Amino acid sequence: MLEFLLLLVCASILVSGVLAVCLKDVLPAMVASGLASLFAAVSFLLLAAPDVAMAEAAIGSGLATFIFLYAIRKTGNGKG
Amino acid sequence: MMRHVLVAIVVVLFGLIFARMVGGYVELEALRPLAEQYVTRAPVELGTPNIITGILITYRGFDTLGEVAVLFMVAASVGLLLKKDDAKASSSKASSSKASGATANVSGPKTSAAKPVLAKTEAARAAAARTAAAKANASARAATASAVAVKSAKVAEAAEDDEAPRREPSEIVRTGTEVLLPLIFTFGAYVIVNGHLSAGGGFQGGAIVASGVMLMLLARPGSTLNVALLSIIESFAGVFYVGLGILGLILAGGFLDPRFLPKGEFGAFISAGAIPLISALLGIKVGAELSVIIDRFRS
Secondary structure, eight states, X not given: OHHHHHHHHHHHHHHHHHHXXXXXXXXXXXXXXXXXXXXXXHHHHHTTXXXXXXXXXXXXXXXXXXXXXXXXXXXXXXXX | OHHHHHHHHHHHHHHHHHHHHHHTOOOOSSOOHHHHHHHHHHHHHTOOSSHHHHIIIIITXXXXXXXXXXXXXXXXXXXXXXXXXXXXXXXXXXXXXXXXXXXXXXXXXXXXHHHHHHHHSOHHHHHHHHHHHHHHHHHHHHHHHHHHHHHHHHHHHHHHHHHTTTSOOOHHHHHHHHHHHHHHHHHHHHHHHTTTTSSOOHHHHHHHHHHHHHHHHHHOTXXXXXXXXXXXXXXXXXXXXXXXXXXXXXXXXXXXXXXXXXXXXXXXXXXXXXXXXXXXXHHHHHHHHHHHHHHHHHO
16 A cells, blocks of 8 residues: 555646656646655655654755746846 | 657656556555654654654754754745846846937938838839838838837836835735734744644644735735844854754753753643753744845835
8 A cells, every 4th residue: 555655746746847858838837846845755754754744745846946936036037 | 860869768757656656656654663762762862742843853953953954044035036137127227218219220221221212213113112111111110110119118117116106905915914914923823832732843734824924015015024123033042052052962861962951740831841941942043034035025
């Protein structure tokens, strides 16, 4: 059960990572990269590393995503 | 073509390396010797039920100090770079308006150059020349129009920038923030001070507090962060952290040794020597630093 769940989470990381690279629009790509981080945090939690999962969830999917958001807004939605 | 072949070769090489890693993977039956040392010694020597925080703050104390120093440097350089960027932005705006004026000047001579041609030509050629001149005119107009468009876009952007703080977020966001914010800050503080007992510690708790600050800034775009106060708090936290490390050097086994305070009862809130103190200082420092970084990116 745990292995199946882990495989599912890993597949989600891969899919959101590919989406983050392939999406043409910057904003959805940003959300996809944050999602990859969130799934990585879930996988850390499943692998019994709650400390790392906490840091990953707070920094990777929270702060980094919104720093990207501010950067995108500053650079004119990635078109400039 | 050559490049593609090179890229393909590199990809295949990486694939081989990773295939060997995946193929040779065996699940560990027992802990590695170093890990076993840590796992058996940390609860006895340090009195921390959460071994990870004990390792991070004591055995790997230098690494944690280095991480905090890296974060400090990141905050400092972000502040430096984005401050410069602001000054540049105002100057680049002035230069861009100058540049659009220059393009207008350039388009002026073009049309005047086209006109003499038109005057010189005979009636038979006049039509063709006229169409060419019209084309030139049209292109010049397009150029100025695009310049105007760029200008108006810039103006619109500036207006948006001015309006952004005034535009209120939706009711749901504001109310949700009011409900969630105290919970997030409390959870962050809990994670920080319980680092030696349960999962978490200074770094994680600081990141949680900073994400609460980020939520506050998102829900209230007009609010400002007291960056000067945060910088002072952060600097003092860093000084006290290194001071505790030096106390460990004098009173206990070495730099950042937390055993100069009594170990206390295993699993009690006040226990494990100076680890909760160091953890709290780390949490304050990381939270303040990340908040300052977010504020720099926002403004």
